[in-house]
Amino acid sequence: FKKIPLPDKTKDELEQMGAAFNRMMARLEQNYYQQQQFLSDASHELKTPITVIESYASLLKRWGKEEADIQEEAVEAIHHEALRMKELTQNLLQVASRNNLSIEEVEIVSLCRQVARNFSQTSNRIVQVIAKPEEVIYETDANRFEQVLIILVDNALKYSETDVTVSIEVVEEVLMIRVQDQGIGIPKQDIPHVFERFYRVDPSRTRSTGGSGLGLSIAKSIVDSLGGRIAIESEVGVGTTVNISFLIKF
Ligand code: ADP
Numbered sequence: 001f002k003k004i005p006l007p008d009k010t011k012d013e014l015e016q017m018g019a020a021f022n023r024m025m026a027r028l029e030q031n032y033y034q035q036q037q038f039l040s041d042a043s044h045e046l047k048t049p050i051t052v053i054e055s056y057a058s059l060l061k062r063w064g065k066e067e068a069d070i071q072e073e074a075v076e077a078i079h080h081e082a083l084r085m086k087e088l089t090q091n092l093l094q095v096a097s098r099n100n101l102s103i104e105e106v107e108i109v110s111l112c113r114q115v116a117r118n119f120s121q122t123s124n125r126i127v128q129v130i131a132k133p134e135e136v137i138y139e140t141d142a143n144r145f146e147q148v149l150i151i152l153v154d155n156a157l158k159y160s161e162t163d164v165t166v167s168i169e170v171v172e173e174v175l176m177i178r179v180q181d182q183g184i185g186i187p188k189q190d191i192p193h194v195f196e197r198f199y200r201v202d203p204s205r206t207r208s209t210g211g212s213g214l215g216l217s218i219a220k221s222i223v224d225s226l227g228g229r230i231a232i233e234s235e236v237g238v239g240t241t242v243n244i245s246f247l248i249k250f
Contacts, residue, residue, distance in 0.1 A: 041198050042092055045212070049081035049088075056081075084212070091214040101141040101225065108136040108145070108175065112166050115149045119157065119164075126163040127153055136168060138175055138248060144222045148230075149179070151215045152242050156181035160239065175246045182239035191234060195220045 006014070056074040064071045109131040116127035149166070156164040160183020167178045186194060190201045198213040216232075223230040223244055234240040 038197060042088075045088055045198055046085060049085045052081045053078050088212050088214070091212055091218060101144065103139055103141055105137050106140050106142045106145065108138050108140075108177070109134060109168055111142060111146060112149060112168055112177065115146060115153060116166055119153050123157055125157055127157070128163055128165045130165060130167040132167075132169050136170055136175060138246065140226055140246070144226060148219045148222050148244065149177070151219045152179040152244075155179075155215055155242075156183070156240065159183040170248065173248050175248050177244045178241055180239065180241045185236040185238055185240055186232070186234040187236055191232060194232060195230070 056077045059070060060074045060078075064074065109129070112131070113129050116129045119125070119127045153164060153166065156179050160181035162182050165178075165180045167176075167180070169176045169178075186201055190199075193199045194201070195216050197217040199217075200213040203213075219242075220230050226246065228244055228246040231243045231245075232240065233243070
């Protein structure tokens with residue numbers, strides 16, 4: 001039978017729908033692979049501490065009663081690895097629950113000051129806050145926002161020995177928050193990778209500082225979900241600045 005030619009407008013619409021459908025499928029597929037990758041990375045990361053705990057527990061069972069040195073070493077190692085696993089699982093839960101935002105009006109400067117105060121008290125280091133203007137109301141999820149700040153300030157303190165500065169600025173319609181340190185910095189070739197899950201510039205060093213390589217990837221996924229941007233500038237031996245920015249809708 002004879003094909004009825006479709007009007008051009010319908011053809012265009014069908015083509016557009018087809019393209020949108022393909023895009024959606026590609027996104028779903030990409031999400032699926034990212035989740036698979038994440039699961040395999042996470043299992044891999046959990047396997048190391050579990051293996052260490054298992055070996056030291058066997059050692060304890062065999063020699064622990066007679067050898068005080070072995071007992072001390074094993075208990076120390078098991079404790080250390082258990083803490084790593086705890087941190088890792090907390091981070092994994094964080095990644096898994098990144099939906100369900102609770103958006104409200106938040107005064108950003110006092111939130112930053114509160115985070116800085118908490119860190120100054122617990123770390124005995126100065127976390128300075130510089131704000132211009134002194135009050136910024138922004139609609140966001142306060143808990144998530146705070147989590148990002150905590151990750152960035154924690155890193156800044158971990159990878160430096162001097163004061164850390166958090167600055168808040170509103171330039172035209174953009175709210176910018178900078179967390180700055182004068183620490184060890186990040187080599188140029190590593191900068192593009194630091195937002196990747198489980199990426200550490202120097203695994204041996206970060207292992208001793210207790211990092212899991214998830215902090216910045218979590219910070220990025222939260223900032224993304226809040227509609228903002230995150231960027232990092234760094235120079236070895238000079239320091240690191242992480243910028244987060246959000247468009248303010250007036
Ligand atoms: P970690 O838990 O290892 O700190 P992150 O995802 O937070 O993981 O950071 C990834 C890596 O980026 C870190 O291991 C560290 O090498 C580097 N890094 C992050 N923040 C800083 C900083 N402020 N100064 C220097 N290096 C940093």
